[in-house]
Amino acid sequence: MGLWNIRSRLRPRATKRYPVPLSTHQLWMVSLSAPVSRDRTASRTTLYPFTRIDDETARGWLAEQWEITSRKELVDRLDDLSRSGYRARAQQLFGVAPLAWDAALYVDIARRGFGCGLIGEADAWTALKNIVPSVVRTYASWREYADHYLLGRQVWRDGLQGAGDPDLPAPQAIADAHLRALLDPANAASPWNLAPWDTISHPDRPR
Template sequence: MAIWNRRKPKAASKYPVPLTTHQLWMVSLSAPVSRDRDASRTTLYPFTRIDDEKARRWLADQWEITSRDALVGRLDDLSRTGYRTRARLRLGFEPLAWDAGLYVDISRRGFACGMLSEAEAWTALKNIVPAVVRSYASWNEYAEHYLLGRMVWRDNLQGTPDANFPAPQAASDAHLKSLLDPANKASPWNLAPWEAISHPDHAR
């Protein structure tokens, strides 16, 4: 069998309906989180190709999430307090963007491995939107707080077994710069401008 016949099917072939502008905006909250080459930033499914097992392994390895109850509990924690409460002691404010990005990323992976239905995943994403819209007025502001939250999280890993786990801050900085670049036509932040979530939804 030819090697290309063994490749996993594209996510777009299983979920062919393009996202509306509001849906893309919600998915885009997790755009800073994954820099993997196979990450999808324009579908609810988190990868460009169907790989449910990868989503399941990632949730188990990175978050110790192995059940629906554990997933729901983690999402509840991120929506209520997350890492931002601890970050407040250092920054003087709570960087919601870091928790929001993780919340959406985990929701999408939970959908990918069947812990959440598609409808439940969209409901989860909708739940985080009001707090994000109240907190920020642009993708630039969101990106700035995401980076600050990530910085505090990385620093808190010093002296632990996970100290060498995260990618260097420079890698995250470069990824955010690319997402914010007006010339990057593939950036979901350019495809779904920040103000779009405050206007009526429409097909793209």
């Protein structure tokens, strides 16, 4: 077993620090970031972004991937993703603005910001609630959400290729496979099966 795996196993589980299960609405909101959360260390059923407590990784990822090192930078980035994000370029290229791509990134960044302490739990939930109305107005199912997420990701990836970025993300086929798993009705672990799309339109309740 590698040193990284040993260290990971020594960290407490996120459910130990946050033992109260998410409500149905909370799980639905967290599930907006499920397409981004492909890593085996990712948690898809807690506000905290990892299965084990790892604030340092959340902090490092925000700094390296988004140049976010302060609360203000985090709030500004969330504001940009909620207002326009990457979908503005997609609108120019395809006449379609894939909100799902920006919404998934928005929720992922908010969760990581909470994970490293840039924002508190109450502020993180407020941020997630702020993106819900536009998502619900735009889509009628997780499948529609997934389709637009993949379109947004392709536009983003093509932009990196066009810019000659040597650090390209995972191939589109990997993202496609991950989305198929999330949408598979037989996948009992999929948060989209645990919180079906219409969950957010019904009264909230404990799980």
